[in-house]
Amino acid sequence: MMNVESLDKPEIVNALATVAGANSLDVVGELSEESEMDEFSLAERLGMDVKTVRKILYKLYDSRLVKFRRIKDEETGWYIYLWKFHDDKLDALVQKIRxxxxxxxxxxxxxxxxxxxxxxxxxxxxxxxxxxxxxxxxxxxxxxxxxxxxxxxxxxxxxxxxxxxxxxxxx
Ligand SMILES: [Zn+2]
Incomplete structure:
Protein backbone atom coordinates (compact mmCIF):
# COMPACT_ATOMS: atom_id res chain seq x y z
CA MET A 1 0.00 0.00 0.00
CA MET A 2 1.20 3.47 -0.87
CA ASN A 3 2.20 5.67 2.00
CA VAL A 4 0.50 9.02 2.18
CA GLU A 5 3.82 10.92 2.05
CA SER A 6 4.12 9.93 -1.61
CA LEU A 7 1.29 12.34 -2.25
CA ASP A 8 3.69 15.19 -1.50
CA LYS A 9 6.02 14.18 -4.30
CA PRO A 10 5.64 16.67 -7.16
CA GLU A 11 5.82 13.94 -9.79
CA ILE A 12 2.98 12.00 -8.23
CA VAL A 13 0.91 15.12 -7.62
CA ASN A 14 1.44 16.05 -11.26
CA ALA A 15 0.63 12.56 -12.54
CA LEU A 16 -2.65 12.40 -10.62
CA ALA A 17 -3.61 15.93 -11.60
CA THR A 18 -2.89 15.12 -15.24
CA VAL A 19 -5.05 12.02 -15.43
CA ALA A 20 -7.85 12.89 -13.03
CA GLY A 21 -7.69 16.60 -12.16
CA ALA A 22 -6.23 18.44 -9.19
CA ASN A 23 -8.93 17.37 -6.75
CA SER A 24 -8.19 13.70 -7.43
CA LEU A 25 -5.36 14.10 -4.91
CA ASP A 26 -7.89 14.42 -2.10
CA VAL A 27 -9.72 11.33 -3.27
CA VAL A 28 -6.51 9.33 -3.50
CA GLY A 29 -5.44 10.69 -0.11
CA GLU A 30 -8.61 9.36 1.51
CA LEU A 31 -8.53 6.06 -0.35
CA SER A 32 -4.93 5.39 0.52
CA GLU A 33 -5.79 5.60 4.21
CA GLU A 34 -8.60 3.08 4.02
CA SER A 35 -8.63 -0.39 2.56
CA GLU A 36 -11.72 0.43 0.54
CA MET A 37 -14.47 3.03 0.48
CA ASP A 38 -17.76 3.64 -1.28
CA GLU A 39 -18.24 6.87 -3.19
CA PHE A 40 -20.86 8.27 -0.80
CA SER A 41 -18.56 8.02 2.21
CA LEU A 42 -15.77 9.50 0.13
CA ALA A 43 -17.93 12.42 -0.94
CA GLU A 44 -19.04 13.05 2.63
CA ARG A 45 -15.52 13.00 4.02
CA LEU A 46 -14.22 15.31 1.33
CA GLY A 47 -17.18 17.64 1.30
CA MET A 48 -17.57 17.06 -2.44
CA ASP A 49 -20.69 16.04 -4.28
CA VAL A 50 -20.99 12.40 -5.27
CA LYS A 51 -21.05 13.20 -9.00
CA THR A 52 -17.68 14.89 -8.78
CA VAL A 53 -16.20 12.06 -6.74
CA ARG A 54 -17.57 9.53 -9.23
CA LYS A 55 -16.07 11.40 -12.19
CA ILE A 56 -12.69 11.42 -10.49
CA LEU A 57 -12.95 7.72 -9.66
CA TYR A 58 -13.79 6.87 -13.30
CA LYS A 59 -10.79 8.82 -14.51
CA LEU A 60 -8.55 7.11 -11.99
CA TYR A 61 -10.04 3.81 -13.08
CA ASP A 62 -9.22 4.58 -16.73
CA SER A 63 -5.61 4.92 -15.67
CA ARG A 64 -5.95 1.75 -13.60
CA LEU A 65 -5.15 3.61 -10.40
CA VAL A 66 -8.23 2.35 -8.59
CA LYS A 67 -10.09 -0.92 -8.48
CA PHE A 68 -13.62 -1.56 -7.33
CA ARG A 69 -15.84 -4.38 -6.25
CA ARG A 70 -19.59 -4.33 -6.29
CA ILE A 71 -21.68 -5.51 -3.38
CA LYS A 72 -25.42 -5.58 -2.89
CA ASP A 73 -26.91 -3.55 -0.08
CA GLU A 74 -29.22 -6.04 1.66
CA GLU A 75 -31.58 -3.32 2.92
CA THR A 76 -32.10 -1.30 -0.24
CA GLY A 77 -31.26 -3.98 -2.79
CA TRP A 78 -29.02 -1.47 -4.54
CA TYR A 79 -25.48 -2.05 -5.55
CA ILE A 80 -22.65 -0.32 -3.76
CA TYR A 81 -19.24 0.15 -5.29
CA LEU A 82 -16.29 -0.17 -3.00
CA TRP A 83 -13.20 1.54 -4.32
CA LYS A 84 -9.64 0.77 -3.54
CA PHE A 85 -6.49 2.64 -4.48
CA HIS A 86 -4.18 0.60 -6.65
CA ASP A 87 -0.71 2.12 -6.62
CA ASP A 88 1.07 -0.54 -8.72
CA LYS A 89 0.43 1.53 -11.82
CA LEU A 90 1.53 4.84 -10.36
CA ASP A 91 5.22 4.55 -11.19
CA ALA A 92 4.45 3.53 -14.75
CA LEU A 93 2.10 6.49 -15.07
CA VAL A 94 4.69 8.93 -13.74
CA GLN A 95 7.15 7.46 -16.22
CA LYS A 96 4.74 7.76 -19.14
CA ILE A 97 3.89 11.37 -18.37
CA ARG A 98 7.58 12.20 -18.16
ZN1 LIG B 1 -1.26 41.35 -37.05
Whole structure:
Protein backbone atom coordinates (compact mmCIF):
# COMPACT_ATOMS: atom_id res chain seq x y z
CA MET A 1 0.00 0.00 0.00
CA MET A 2 1.20 3.47 -0.87
CA ASN A 3 2.20 5.67 2.00
CA VAL A 4 0.50 9.02 2.18
CA GLU A 5 3.82 10.92 2.05
CA SER A 6 4.12 9.93 -1.61
CA LEU A 7 1.29 12.34 -2.25
CA ASP A 8 3.69 15.19 -1.50
CA LYS A 9 6.02 14.18 -4.30
CA PRO A 10 5.64 16.67 -7.16
CA GLU A 11 5.82 13.94 -9.79
CA ILE A 12 2.98 12.00 -8.23
CA VAL A 13 0.91 15.12 -7.62
CA ASN A 14 1.44 16.05 -11.26
CA ALA A 15 0.63 12.56 -12.54
CA LEU A 16 -2.65 12.40 -10.62
CA ALA A 17 -3.61 15.93 -11.60
CA THR A 18 -2.89 15.12 -15.24
CA VAL A 19 -5.05 12.02 -15.43
CA ALA A 20 -7.85 12.89 -13.03
CA GLY A 21 -7.69 16.60 -12.16
CA ALA A 22 -6.23 18.44 -9.19
CA ASN A 23 -8.93 17.37 -6.75
CA SER A 24 -8.19 13.70 -7.43
CA LEU A 25 -5.36 14.10 -4.91
CA ASP A 26 -7.89 14.42 -2.10
CA VAL A 27 -9.72 11.33 -3.27
CA VAL A 28 -6.51 9.33 -3.50
CA GLY A 29 -5.44 10.69 -0.11
CA GLU A 30 -8.61 9.36 1.51
CA LEU A 31 -8.53 6.06 -0.35
CA SER A 32 -4.93 5.39 0.52
CA GLU A 33 -5.79 5.60 4.21
CA GLU A 34 -8.60 3.08 4.02
CA SER A 35 -8.63 -0.39 2.56
CA GLU A 36 -11.72 0.43 0.54
CA MET A 37 -14.47 3.03 0.48
CA ASP A 38 -17.76 3.64 -1.28
CA GLU A 39 -18.24 6.87 -3.19
CA PHE A 40 -20.86 8.27 -0.80
CA SER A 41 -18.56 8.02 2.21
CA LEU A 42 -15.77 9.50 0.13
CA ALA A 43 -17.93 12.42 -0.94
CA GLU A 44 -19.04 13.05 2.63
CA ARG A 45 -15.52 13.00 4.02
CA LEU A 46 -14.22 15.31 1.33
CA GLY A 47 -17.18 17.64 1.30
CA MET A 48 -17.57 17.06 -2.44
CA ASP A 49 -20.69 16.04 -4.28
CA VAL A 50 -20.99 12.40 -5.27
CA LYS A 51 -21.05 13.20 -9.00
CA THR A 52 -17.68 14.89 -8.78
CA VAL A 53 -16.20 12.06 -6.74
CA ARG A 54 -17.57 9.53 -9.23
CA LYS A 55 -16.07 11.40 -12.19
CA ILE A 56 -12.69 11.42 -10.49
CA LEU A 57 -12.95 7.72 -9.66
CA TYR A 58 -13.79 6.87 -13.30
CA LYS A 59 -10.79 8.82 -14.51
CA LEU A 60 -8.55 7.11 -11.99
CA TYR A 61 -10.04 3.81 -13.08
CA ASP A 62 -9.22 4.58 -16.73
CA SER A 63 -5.61 4.92 -15.67
CA ARG A 64 -5.95 1.75 -13.60
CA LEU A 65 -5.15 3.61 -10.40
CA VAL A 66 -8.23 2.35 -8.59
CA LYS A 67 -10.09 -0.92 -8.48
CA PHE A 68 -13.62 -1.56 -7.33
CA ARG A 69 -15.84 -4.38 -6.25
CA ARG A 70 -19.59 -4.33 -6.29
CA ILE A 71 -21.68 -5.51 -3.38
CA LYS A 72 -25.42 -5.58 -2.89
CA ASP A 73 -26.91 -3.55 -0.08
CA GLU A 74 -29.22 -6.04 1.66
CA GLU A 75 -31.58 -3.32 2.92
CA THR A 76 -32.10 -1.30 -0.24
CA GLY A 77 -31.26 -3.98 -2.79
CA TRP A 78 -29.02 -1.47 -4.54
CA TYR A 79 -25.48 -2.05 -5.55
CA ILE A 80 -22.65 -0.32 -3.76
CA TYR A 81 -19.24 0.15 -5.29
CA LEU A 82 -16.29 -0.17 -3.00
CA TRP A 83 -13.20 1.54 -4.32
CA LYS A 84 -9.64 0.77 -3.54
CA PHE A 85 -6.49 2.64 -4.48
CA HIS A 86 -4.18 0.60 -6.65
CA ASP A 87 -0.71 2.12 -6.62
CA ASP A 88 1.07 -0.54 -8.72
CA LYS A 89 0.43 1.53 -11.82
CA LEU A 90 1.53 4.84 -10.36
CA ASP A 91 5.22 4.55 -11.19
CA ALA A 92 4.45 3.53 -14.75
CA LEU A 93 2.10 6.49 -15.07
CA VAL A 94 4.69 8.93 -13.74
CA GLN A 95 7.15 7.46 -16.22
CA LYS A 96 4.74 7.76 -19.14
CA ILE A 97 3.89 11.37 -18.37
CA ARG A 98 7.58 12.20 -18.16
CA UNK A 99 8.33 10.55 -21.51
CA UNK A 100 5.36 12.28 -23.18
CA UNK A 101 6.48 15.61 -21.83
CA UNK A 102 10.08 15.14 -22.95
CA UNK A 103 8.89 14.10 -26.43
CA UNK A 104 6.65 17.13 -26.65
CA UNK A 105 9.36 19.56 -25.55
CA UNK A 106 11.91 18.00 -27.94
CA UNK A 107 9.51 18.37 -30.87
CA UNK A 108 8.87 22.01 -30.03
CA UNK A 109 12.58 22.59 -29.58
CA UNK A 110 13.35 21.05 -32.99
CA UNK A 111 10.69 23.22 -34.59
CA UNK A 112 12.09 26.38 -32.97
CA UNK A 113 15.66 25.50 -33.91
CA UNK A 114 14.85 24.62 -37.51
CA UNK A 115 12.90 27.78 -38.31
CA UNK A 116 13.30 31.52 -38.36
CA UNK A 117 10.26 33.29 -37.08
CA UNK A 118 8.46 36.45 -37.96
CA UNK A 119 6.03 38.26 -35.73
CA UNK A 120 3.33 40.75 -36.58
CA UNK A 121 4.19 44.25 -35.37
CA UNK A 122 0.91 44.16 -33.43
CA UNK A 123 1.85 40.82 -31.87
CA UNK A 124 -1.20 39.00 -33.22
CA UNK A 125 0.64 36.24 -35.05
CA UNK A 126 3.97 34.51 -35.24
CA UNK A 127 4.99 32.32 -38.17
CA UNK A 128 8.04 30.69 -39.73
CA UNK A 129 9.92 32.46 -42.51
CA UNK A 130 8.35 30.40 -45.35
CA UNK A 131 4.83 31.40 -44.35
CA UNK A 132 5.77 35.00 -43.71
CA UNK A 133 7.32 35.15 -47.17
CA UNK A 134 4.18 33.69 -48.74
CA UNK A 135 2.10 36.46 -47.24
CA UNK A 136 4.70 39.04 -48.33
CA UNK A 137 5.49 39.83 -44.68
CA UNK A 138 2.07 41.29 -44.12
CA UNK A 139 -0.08 40.00 -41.28
CA UNK A 140 -3.23 38.21 -42.50
CA UNK A 141 -5.21 39.37 -39.49
CA UNK A 142 -4.42 43.05 -39.19
CA UNK A 143 -2.26 43.81 -42.25
CA UNK A 144 0.57 44.84 -39.93
CA UNK A 145 4.17 44.35 -40.94
CA UNK A 146 5.83 41.01 -40.05
CA UNK A 147 9.23 41.51 -38.41
CA UNK A 148 11.98 39.03 -37.69
CA UNK A 149 11.68 37.73 -34.15
CA UNK A 150 14.63 36.26 -32.35
CA UNK A 151 13.43 33.04 -30.71
CA UNK A 152 16.59 32.44 -28.66
CA UNK A 153 14.66 33.00 -25.42
CA UNK A 154 12.06 30.40 -26.41
CA UNK A 155 14.80 27.89 -27.24
CA UNK A 156 16.54 28.63 -23.95
CA UNK A 157 13.29 28.18 -22.07
CA UNK A 158 12.58 24.80 -23.71
CA UNK A 159 16.14 23.64 -23.03
CA UNK A 160 15.76 24.64 -19.39
CA UNK A 161 12.54 22.66 -19.15
CA UNK A 162 14.29 19.58 -20.54
CA UNK A 163 17.17 19.96 -18.10
CA UNK A 164 14.73 20.29 -15.24
CA UNK A 165 12.95 17.05 -16.14
CA UNK A 166 16.22 15.23 -16.56
CA UNK A 167 17.40 16.51 -13.18
CA UNK A 168 14.19 15.20 -11.60
CA UNK A 169 14.89 11.77 -13.09
CA UNK A 170 18.30 11.78 -11.43
CA UNK A 171 16.71 12.01 -7.99
ZN1 LIG B 1 -1.26 41.35 -37.05
Missing amino acids: VDKITNIRERLDYEQEHQFFMCENSCTRMPFENAMESVFVCKHCSGKMDFLDNAHIIKNLEDQLKQIERAVGN
